[in-house]
Amino acid sequence: MTDTKSKVFSLVHQDRLPIPEIAEMLGLTEDQVLAMAKSEGVARSKSGTVPLTSLIPDRGHTVTGRQPRTCDEHGPYESQQWTLNNAPERMPVAMRSFWSQCPECNRIGEAEVARRTAEIRNRKANVDAMRKEALRASGIPERFLDCDVWHWQRGMDKQREVWETVKSYCIRIEDVIQHGRCLVLFGSSGTGKTHLACGIVRHVVEKGGTAKYLTIQDAIGLIRSTYNKGAEQTEDEMLAAICNVDMLVLDEIGRQSDSAHERESMFRILNRRYSDLRPTILVSNLERVGLFKFLGQALCDRLMEAGGRFLSFDWASQRSRRVSDSGGEE
Numbered sequence: 001m002t003d004t005k006s007k008v009f010s011l012v013h014q015d016r017l018p019i020p021e022i023a024e025m026l027g028l029t030e031d032q033v034l035a036m037a038k039s040e041g042v043a044r045s046k047s048g049t050v051p052l053t054s055l056i057p058d059r060g061h062t063v064t065g066r067q068p069r070t071c072d073e074h075g076p077y078e079s080q081q082w083t084l085n086n087a088p089e090r091m092p093v094a095m096r097s098f099w100s101q102c103p104e105c106n107r108i109g110e111a112e113v114a115r116r117t118a119e120i121r122n123r124k125a126n127v128d129a130m131r132k133e134a135l136r137a138s139g140i141p142e143r144f145l146d147c148d149v150w151h152w153q154r155g156m157d158k159q160r161e162v163w164e165t166v167k168s169y170c171i172r173i174e175d176v177i178q179h180g181r182c183l184v185l186f187g188s189s190g191t192g193k194t195h196l197a198c199g200i201v202r203h204v205v206e207k208g209g210t211a212k213y214l215t216i217q218d219a220i221g222l223i224r225s226t227y228n229k230g231a232e233q234t235e236d237e238m239l240a241a242i243c244n245v246d247m248l249v250l251d252e253i254g255r256q257s258d259s260a261h262e263r264e265s266m267f268r269i270l271n272r273r274y275s276d277l278r279p280t281i282l283v284s285n286l287e288r289v290g291l292f293k294f295l296g297q298a299l300c301d302r303l304m305e306a307g308g309r310f311l312s313f314d315w316a317s318q319r320s321r322r323v324s325d326s327g328g329e330e
Contacts, residue, residue: 059085064097071102134205139213140198149199152192153318159192162311166196170203177209177246180277182308186284186291190317193283197249200281204247211247219250220265243272246279253284254294267299274302288312 023033065081083097100106135145149170154163169176169183183200185193197213204211214222219242226235233241242248250269273280282303284291288310292300304310 059087061085061097065099067099069099069102071105074102074104077102077104131206131208134210135202138201138205138211139218140201141194141213144194144198147195147198148202149196152196152199156315158315162196162313165309165311166200170200173204173207173209176279177204178277179306180274180279181306182280182282182303184282184284184291184303184308184310185313186282186286186288186310187313187315188317189285191313191315192318193313194251197251197281197283201247201249209246211249212242212245213249213251214242215252215255216250216266217252217255219269220262223265239268239272243269243276243278247281248273248278249281249283251283253282254286254291255284270299270302 019030019033019037023030026033028036061082061084063080064083067079067081068076069079070076080100081097082100084091087096140147149163149166152163152166154160166183169181175181185197187193201211201213222238222242223235225231226233226238248269250266253266270280280303284294286294291310295303300310
């Protein structure tokens, strides 16, 4: 591993960040970053696009001249001429050497660059922390917290068709939110519906929006909790908390008992989202006929407005074939 790291460290980006820092910024392990850098180096070598900063040995510079100069800000200093060793013949002579500037100006400039770099990194860290908190607050189950749309398995033609639709939905998420475009993901359990739904929630949060994942039972339970004596929120306030997000995912549609109150609560949520032009994603294990019967024609028509889609996950459960790093499938 030591030899591998020493070789890969020569593949540096122009910002010259060390491997551990790149790994931390990307949320990867050092070995993953090393593998990515090695793969990129091989690809660039084959394509002839190796950056000037990679694999080419550092020729070094030699001091070839000195002269006194005066800085308007800091007074006199000795400037040194640094000349590139063994410069390539094709390099213009004028580019083979340079004169050093005022050391005090350099020190101040480097300190300012370091300050601004630290400020940017701190800001990024704060933004990342806020988004992680927003992601956890979105209600995504722990099993699906690391799921995203881009790494969803799609080995079959039907899976690829579904994935292309969801990918397009995410790419156009601003337009989706503006027009309240809905999705309905339905089919047998274990086919990846919840993975994709949680991936959409994650995408919205990472874009700076607000999103929430709830099973329909949990949503109804939250509304019902307002009926308790001493409840901190009214029913209308709880309904607003559920509905007033950019994206809402309601899972396990059709699994709740068929009581009039539960069906009424579900339709109140959906109708409020529809009236406010807010997109909702429904996830159900019902097959098409059962789902349309459960929702009713009027609600199905509303869900398909503005380009809404019903996506059928009509393949066998993938749970027994799931690879260890898939992040989980519904």
